[in-house]
Structures are given as structure tokens and as C-alpha cells.
Amino acid sequence: MHKVITSTLLACLLSFSAHSCQLRMGADSYFPPHLIPGGNDWQGLSIELAQVLAKEAGCELTILQSPWRRSLQLITQGQLDMLSHLSFSEQRQQDFLFIGPHHLETVVLIGDPQRLPALQKLEQLASWSKEFLVAILNGAYYGEAFEQLSARTDFGPTLVEIRSHEDKLALLDSGRVDAVLEDQSTLYYWQQTGQMEHRSYQQLLVVYQNPVYFGFSRHTISDEMAVQLDEAWQRLYQQGVLQQIRARHLPELPLPAPAAIF
16 A cells, blocks of 8 residues: 555656646747747747757746847746857856757848948948948847947947847848848748848858857756756757757758757
């Protein structure tokens, strides 16, 4: 009788443990091929990677739509558990545990080369006049070199902060901005899906390259849970599961090797 009760209790505890691991992931409205909303049915590379990671770690994943800057705030308030595409910094390490990386982010300047001054290196961007408008994502990090350059008093182009990735191509098409800073993988997506047809936009300059991670909130995720998530990520990598998902979306770009930062 005692063994039966013990076994039943253990089963209940395991069931409770599995269902008590709830991961709330903040997602911007539209960031192809990584985040593609469809009502309650989100799709995209980052979504699929997050789903298999949560399942392997014994967790349930809920996607909550939220602009990037707002998501960063919700993490610190304990209302979200994770984000994708998080660059590492010592400041962010105060709030985040970094699992992955899940993508090698390559930020490029995109625009019409027939309408814009030619660029060979990042420093030349400062010479553009104020008349040129460049859209950037509010709260995004584009590397220390760009941060220092854009803070200079003689920095030329006007930076236009927008709330989501969704608006960038529309802003270019409407002529409200002359160029955008965007991940190279999004440019590939636009090209592969025919969205660049009859458009003259091209990659003008590589601005920044850096691995990005799934960032888990230190306010809601324990160290033990972080280890469990990291071990799950490494198992999936060793089994080739992550690489298979990656190949369906971005066959041109390999998945970085695991290198978590706690």
C-alpha cells in the first residue's frame, strides 16, 4: 500500500513539475523568417527553435506579442520569461541568462544604391547628410562601433526609431526613409519570397555581426531551470534537430555551436 501511494505521489509530482514549467516568450509583430504571426499560430525559425527547446526541457511555451522595447521592460517586471535575438552585454546579463546562440545576427544597411552615397566602411556613414533618413528598431543594439558613431555630433543621417520590424519595407516603399538597418536573413527572406521583385533595394554595408541568444529572465527562471534549458539545447544540437529546423528556413547560414552565458 505504501509503495502504491508513493508511486502515485511521485507521478503526481512529476506531472505537476512538467505542467508548472510555463515559459512566456515575447515576440515582435513581424520579423521574417524568424517571427511570423498568424493569429494564435505563430510560425518562423525562432518560434520552431523555441518550441522544440521548451518541449525538450519539459515546459509549455506561450507566445505573447509585444514590441521589442516593451518586451525588455516586461522581462524586468517578471511578466515575460524569455526573448529571442538577444545580444549579450554585461548590462543585459543583470536581467538575462543566455541560452544558445540560436542565430548569427548580421545587421546590414539596406537601400537603393542609385539614390544613396556609396559606402566602403561604417565610418563613412557619418558623412551622409541629415536629409537621409535611416530606420532603426527602438531598443535594438547595433554594436559598439555604431553606438559610438551615431553619438557623434557630426553624425550625418537622421535615425528614425520604429516600434517593430513590420514597418521597415513599407517605410522604404513609401519613401518615408531612405534606408533601414535589418538582419541579413530578413533580406534573404524578402528576396526568396519575391518581395524584392521590381525593387532596387540592396545590401549597402555590413554594420554589425554578433551571435544572438534566447534570453531567459533572471527574475523568473532559476539557475537550476537555466541549466536544464541549456542541457536541452545541447542535446538538440548534438542530435541535429536544431540544424534541421535551421536548414528549412536559412540553408545559407549555419547554426552557431552552443555557448550559453549565465
